Amino acid sequence: MRSGEMAKMTQLIDNEVFQAYATYTTIILLKMMLMSLITAYFRITRKAFANPEDTASFGKGESAKKYLRTDPDVERVRRGHLNDLENIVPFLGIGLLYALSGPELSTALLHFRIFTGARIVHTFAYLIPLPQPGRGLSWAVGYAVTISMAYKVLKTSLYL
Amino acid sequence: MRSGEMAKMTQLIDNEVFQAYATYTTIILLKMMLMSLITAYFRITRKAFANPEDTASFGKGESAKKYLRTDPDVERVRRGHLNDLENIVPFLGIGLLYALSGPELSTALLHFRIFTGARIVHTFAYLIPLPQPGRGLSWAVGYAVTISMAYKVLKTSLYL
Amino acid sequence: MRSGEMAKMTQLIDNEVFQAYATYTTIILLKMMLMSLITAYFRITRKAFANPEDTASFGKGESAKKYLRTDPDVERVRRGHLNDLENIVPFLGIGLLYALSGPELSTALLHFRIFTGARIVHTFAYLIPLPQPGRGLSWAVGYAVTISMAYKVLKTSLYL
Numbered sequence: 279m280r281s282g283e284m285a286k287m288t289q290l291i292d293n294e295v296f297q298a299y300a301t302y303t304t305i306i307l308l309k310m311m312l313m314s315l316i317t318a319y320f321r322i323t324r325k326a327f328a329n330p331e332d333t334a335s336f337g338k339g340e341s342a343k344k345y346l347r348t349d350p351d352v353e354r355v356r357r358g359h360l361n362d363l364e365n366i367v368p369f370l371g372i373g374l375l376y377a378l379s380g381p382e383l384s385t386a387l388l389h390f391r392i393f394t395g396a397r398i399v400h401t402f403a404y405l406i407p408l409p410q411p412g413r414g415l416s417w418a419v420g421y422a423v424t425i426s427m428a429y430k431v432l433k434t435s436l437y438l
Numbered sequence: 439m440r441s442g443e444m445a446k447m448t449q450l451i452d453n454e455v456f457q458a459y460a461t462y463t464t465i466i467l468l469k470m471m472l473m474s475l476i477t478a479y480f481r482i483t484r485k486a487f488a489n490p491e492d493t494a495s496f497g498k499g500e501s502a503k504k505y506l507r508t509d510p511d512v513e514r515v516r517r518g519h520l521n522d523l524e525n526i527v528p529f530l531g532i533g534l535l536y537a538l539s540g541p542e543l544s545t546a547l548l549h550f551r552i553f554t555g556a557r558i559v560h561t562f563a564y565l566i567p568l569p570q571p572g573r574g575l576s577w578a579v580g581y582a583v584t585i586s587m588a589y590k591v592l593k594t595s596l597y598l
Numbered sequence: 599m600r601s602g603e604m605a606k607m608t609q610l611i612d613n614e615v616f617q618a619y620a621t622y623t624t625i626i627l628l629k630m631m632l633m634s635l636i637t638a639y640f641r642i643t644r645k646a647f648a649n650p651e652d653t654a655s656f657g658k659g660e661s662a663k664k665y666l667r668t669d670p671d672v673e674r675v676r677r678g679h680l681n682d683l684e685n686i687v688p689f690l691g692i693g694l695l696y697a698l699s700g701p702e703l704s705t706a707l708l709h710f711r712i713f714t715g716a717r718i719v720h721t722f723a724y725l726i727p728l729p730q731p732g733r734g735l736s737w738a739v740g741y742a743v744t745i746s747m748a749y750k751v752l753k754t755s756l757y758l
Contacts, residue, residue: 297757300695304751307688328677331727357488363523363683368467370691371530375460407491431464437457517648523683524634528627531690535620567651591624597617
C-alpha cells in the first residue's frame with residue numbers, strides 16, 4: 279500500500295521538470311518584483327506620491343501636498359504590475375500542478391520558457407510602450423500557455 | 439532514517455486529496471483568468487481604455503483621446519478581478535498546505551467545492567449585479583472556508 | 599532508478615522546514631486576508647462604497663448616491679492590501695521552492711520569521727501611519743528576504 283503510494287509520488291514528481299518550474303517561476307516572480315522598484319523610481323523622479331507621509335521630506339502643508347498626485351508614468355507601471363499579478367498568479371498555481379502532472383521535460387520547458395519570455399516582452403511592451411498589438415499579443419501568448427498547462431492538469435488529475 | 443522520512447511523505451501527500459486540490463484550484467484560476475477577457479470585452483464594447491496606444495486604431499489626437507476614460511462596467515469587472523486575486527491567492531497557498539496536511543478526502547472535497555462554488559457565485563453577484571447581501575455572503579463563504587483550512591494547517595504543522 | 603528518485607525526494611523535502619514554511623505562509627496569508635475586513639470596516643464607518651448595490655440600504659436616488667465615493671482611509675487600506683499582494687505572492691512561490699531546496703532549518707526559520715515580521719510591521723506602518731522611512735524599511739526587509747530565498751533556489755536548482 280505505502281510503496282504503491284510512493285511509486286505514484288515518484289511518477290508524479292519528475293525532478294528535472296520541477297527544477298525547470300522552480301527556475302522559471304523564480305525568474306518571473308523576480309521580474310514582477312522589479313515592478314515595485316520601477317514604480318518607486320517613477321514616483322521619486324516624477325514626484326508623484328500616494329501617501330502624505332511620503333511627501334514629508336518636501337516640507338509641510340501646501341508645498342508637500344502638491345506631490346500627492348497621480349502621474350501617467352507611475353500609473354503605467356502600476357497597470358503593468360497589476361497585469362503581472364493577474365497573469366503570474368495563475369502561472370504559479372497551474373504551473374506547479376502541471377509540473378507535478380508528469381509532463382515530458384521538453385514540453386514542460388517549452389511551456390515555461392514561452393510564458394517567461396512572453397511576460398518579459400509584455401513588460402517592455404507596456405513600459406516603452408510598443409504600439410499595439412505588441413502588448414496584446416505578448417499577453418495572449420502567456421495566457422494561452424497557462425490554458426495549455428491547465429488542460430494537461432485537468433486531463434491528468436480531474437477529481438471533482 | 440530515510441525510509442522514515444519517506445513514510446512521512448506518504449502520510450503527508452494523499453493522492454486523491456491532492457488531485458482534488460489540483461482540479462478545483464485549476465478551475466478557480468481559470469475562472470479568475472476569464473475576468474481578463476471580460477474586462478477586454480467591456481473595454482472594447484464601451485470604448486474605454488487606459489493606454490493611449492490602445493486607442494490608436496480610433497485615429498489620432500482628440501478623436502482617440504476621448505476613449506481614454508473609465509467606464510462603470512469596466513471598473514466593475516476590474517473590482518471583481520481584484521477581489522478574486524485577494525481571495526484566490528490565500529486559497530492557492532493555504533489550500534495547498536491543507537491538501538498536504540492529511541485531511542479526510544470527503545472533508546477536503548467539501549472545502550474545495552464550497553470555495554469554488556462561492557467564488558463562482560461571487561462573480562455572478564458582482565457582474566449581474568445581484569442585490570446585497572448576495573455578493574457579501576458569497577464572499578464570506580469563501581473567506582470562511584479558507585479560514586477553516588488555515589486552522590487545520592496550523593493545528594497539523596505549527597512550527598514557529 | 600525509482601529508489602534513486604525517492605532519495606532525491608527525501609533530500610528535497612525536509613519536514614521541519616516545510617512545516618515552518620506552512621506555518622509562516624498561513625500566518626501571513628491570514629494577515630493579508632485581514633485587510634479585507636479592515637477595508638469593509640472603513641467602508642462602513644466612513645460610508646464610502648464602490649458599488650451602487652452596496653448603498654441600497656441608505657435609500658434610493660441621490661440620498662444613496664452620495665455614498666458612492668472614495669475615502670482616504672479606505673484607499674489607504676486598499677493600497678496596503680495591494681502592496682501585500684505584490685509582496686506576499688512572490689514569498690508564496692519563492693518560499694515554497696526555497697523550502698524544497700534543502701536549506702538549513704535555522705536559516706529557513708530566519709528567512710520566514712523576518713519576512714513575516716517585516717510584513718506585519720509594514721501593515722502597522724501603513725495603517726497608523728508611521729512617518730517614513732518606517733514603511734519603506736519594512737517593505738525593503740521583506741523584499742530582501744525574498745531575494746535571498748530566490749538566490750538560494752536558483753543556486754540549488756537552476757535548470758534553464
